[in-house]
Amino acid sequence: MSRRLVIAGLIVALALGTALPAGCAGGDDATDGSGDAGKEPYVVGAVLSLTGAQSALGVPEKNAIDLEVARINAEGGINGHPLEVIIEDDASDVDQAIARTTKLIEQDNVLAIIGSTGTGQSMAMRDEINLAQVPQVALGSGAIISRELDPWVFQTPWTADLIVPLALEYLADQGLTNVGLITEDTGFGKDGRELIGATAADHGLTVVSDQVFKPADTDMTGQLTVIKGAGADVVLMWSSVAASSIVPKNMAQLNLGIPLVCSHGVAKQEFIDGAGEAGEGVLAFAGKVLAPETYGVGTPSYEAATGFVERYTEAYGVAPDHFAGHAYDGLYLVVEALKRLDEGFTPSDLRDEIERTSGFPGIGGVFTFSATDHNGMTSDDIVMYRIEGGAWVLAE
Amino acid sequence: MEASELLQLVIAGLKNGSIYALLALGFTIVYAATNVINFAQGEFYMLGGMLAVFAFSGLNVPLVAAVALAVVTVAGIGALFERLAIRPRKDADPMALIIITVGGSLVFASVARHLFGSDALPLPEFTPGPSFVFAGAAIERQTIWIWVIVTATVIGLTLLYNRTRLGRAMRACMENREAARLMGIDTARVVMVSFALAAALGALAGVAVTPLTSTRFDIGAGIAVKGFAAAILGGLGSPLAAVAGGLLLGLIEQAVIPFSSVLKDVVALAVLLLVLFVRPQGLFRRTRKEKV
Structure with a gap:
């Protein structure tokens, strides 16, 4: 009788959680700014699925962010401020994503959060984002993220x-x-x-x-x-x-x-x-x-994409997949908005500035956000x- | 539905079922020797495919040798896993050992991800070529290989159990481990051999399937559920029943698809739970007096 129950329990547990997280390492991974020592760094958070079921997506996303942050700092940071991106692993888990978001907001006082990798996590973070009023650029590709429009949430991947x-x-x-x-x-x-x-x-x-x-x-x-x-x-x-x-x-x-x-x-x-x-x-x-030639040779998108592909391939030995591209777009949408802001801006100013993004040449496409469109791409x-x-x- | 379509579903059912059968055999063999459900069984399947790909594409070993190398290596990993993770706690509650195997499966998957990356990796078919067509239904060459492997495994296991000293010792442990130990059988050796054998069968399944599906570090858990379900259907006792359980599970899944492929896995699991409560001894075993 008890053996029967134990086995039945195991079946149910397995059926519910077939995708056992394949890893459990957690912890911080800060990509440090080494640019201008004079000004305090701009700190941005990223919640990515570096382990677990979506690690195949999260790892290239992290690679892209690490690579581009180093490049931005080597070129003098953002208006003289070094850029620091604190990357947190949510282990492809919704609850972890919420916990990591809270940590980034409360302990690290981040200006904005990139991520998470998956749609489920990206949606789950929304309450924390709204409570703290920190802009989020989601990397999940679920159409629901932009369909259920939230003023604080933007999204870079192509959707259904x-x-x-x-x-x-x-x-x-x-x-x-x-x-x-x-x-x-x-x-x-x-x-x-x-x-x-x-x-x-x-x-x-x-x-x-x-x-x-x-x-x-x-x-x-x-x-x-x-x-x-x-x-x-x-x-x-x-x-x-x-x-x-x-x-x-x-x-x-x-x-x-x-x-x-x-x-x-x-x-x-x-x-x-x-x-x-x-x-x-x-x-x-x-x-x-x-x-990339379909962007039109010589266009800003072509230059951005070929440059990124070249840098990424040189650094990691493989060409970037489109997940890396979505993370690149997420990072630069925040960075470009920060560049346009004067000192002493509020989180609300940053949100407004991201929403004012117009014609930004990203990897996924050309982004133009509006109050009603936070995915920003067209069929073109x-x-x-x-x-x-x-x-x-x-x-x- | 036309007859040829029905036949096609039966072929798919027997093909998937054969894979489940090989995994179910692994579960059954380890359970027989230890009363432990080894949840790392799915990882042996994953490792089999991974190591074959690594040997073939990474070390440029011929395909046949790569397959053999993978199966032998995984058998060694199975034995090592038993020696290092199970034997030190062999007197613990079976539940504790089951948790150890769950932990083991996480470790295997993580290590595989670090060694082989997180992309799906392909392997060529054993004998490439167009499918055979039989009464309007297509059979891939690799499917024939899978059936050959399952048949050979069943024959091999039958010979092992009936003709060899080791096999008889394994059967004795199956009946009653304590009595077998008192009769002078080296039960520790039987347990280790059982793990190695289960690992080899899991690896064999993984190697046979990889040409059709590619392999990835995280495929173990998903297939383990199917193999486990098949093993329960078979009653976790006789190897032949485990194979029958696997084939039956494969056929049930295909039978559901014309009605709703969304419900395929749900129905399979529902059947499993039903069997567990109505016939906990499995579909094929006669009830025996429980020892007190």
Whole structure:
């Protein structure tokens, strides 16, 4: 009897927490300002998921911030003030994110907070942010962050609200009206799934099959068989986890013979490596950083992106992924606003100044915030890519 | 639904089920020897894939050798884990040992992340080529390999248990560890061999699946749940029942997909809890008198 209960308890515990945090190291990591010793440093906080399920995103974000803070200080800081960014790890955990936010606000008196990495954490920090009235630039990509607009919260990644309409419009243009939808069972996947389900009809499309897979799944032939049976013209995938690369392989195996169109979640080398030859021809919508010439050679965005890619690659031996780019944008949105402010500004002044950001050439796109738009990008910032010869290239 | 689609779902079910079966065998073998649920079993699966990728891509070892190297190394890691983490506390409450294995799984995942990074890493298929088509349903070549591995494992384990001294000692421990010890069986050795064997089977599953899915430092926990569920379905007793439990779990999952893929895992877990309360001895075992 007791053994039965113990095992039942373990099953429930495991089912609830399949994503056991894969690490538990915590602690501070301050990127120190070594610029002008005369003026006191501007201290900014960052809550990132350096360990746990989202560490693959959080680590490049930290790399980007470390790299750029050193560069900003080497060039004299912000109006003579050295910049110090205190990075805290939330271990991909909502409660940790809240605790780290409180610490940054109460102990470190930060001017603004960048992060967190995930949408769940970014949303959970909101109460603390509002209570303390400190601006937040979230790096989570959930559309809810900007949809439920908060005056103090800004957001740098591309969201479903930005990309879903473009993907659906493309499918409609191509006459691919019967959509087989496959999404990952996470917050990111749900975001796309709900919006596609709600707006497909507006584009004259029908979702003939709505399939979901878990990040831990090893095979999607079952879901794809059902999609095939439903008579889909195209598979539309909304996923960012590693398991997404199984989908094109399974499609090739089943000889589905229909195109695969994806969200920005797959726009990385990892997806190509995982999918192998089956990945050839896969389409995805994402920002321009994968093909910087699309910014327009010589434009400020082109210079920013190529410069960042070069510095990052030199420092870390790998090209930055788009998460690093989102962190770069988050950092510079704060830094540029700080540059424009005179001495003696209040947190409210900083918030207002971030909101006044107009035409800032970032990695993710050109940011123009307003009182009603805290994501700040437009469909002009998104292009379509195709996998060709093992690389993401610009599609027509 | 057409017959070919149904067949395709059955093939997917048997493929996933075979992977669950290999993990379930690992859970069952360790449980038989120690009464401990080894939650690090999923990490052996992850490490198998990781080390094979490392040997193949990092050390440029031929694929066959990389696979063998990975399985043998992980078996060694399993034995070492038992020696360093389990044996010093072997007289502790099973619950304490279970917690140790949970801790072990976190350590394995963290170390893997530091050594191999946090990206998904691919491995080529054992025998690349187009899928076989059978009655309108496609079967990947790698799936055939997975089935071959499971079949060979079942045959190998049957021979081990019935034909070898070590196997008989393991079975004796399964029946009653204390009595086996009194009969002069080296139970400490049996426990260590059980961990090594479980680790090797986990690694074998991981190596066989990596060409299809790539591998990543954090995939262990997710697959461990499935393997554990399969082991419970099988009753944590006979290895054959563990394999049957794995295949059954794979088939149940696929049976749910045409109705709702969102509910796939929920239904599988619900079946598991049902089995646990209605037939705690597993689906395939006859009730036996509990020892007092």
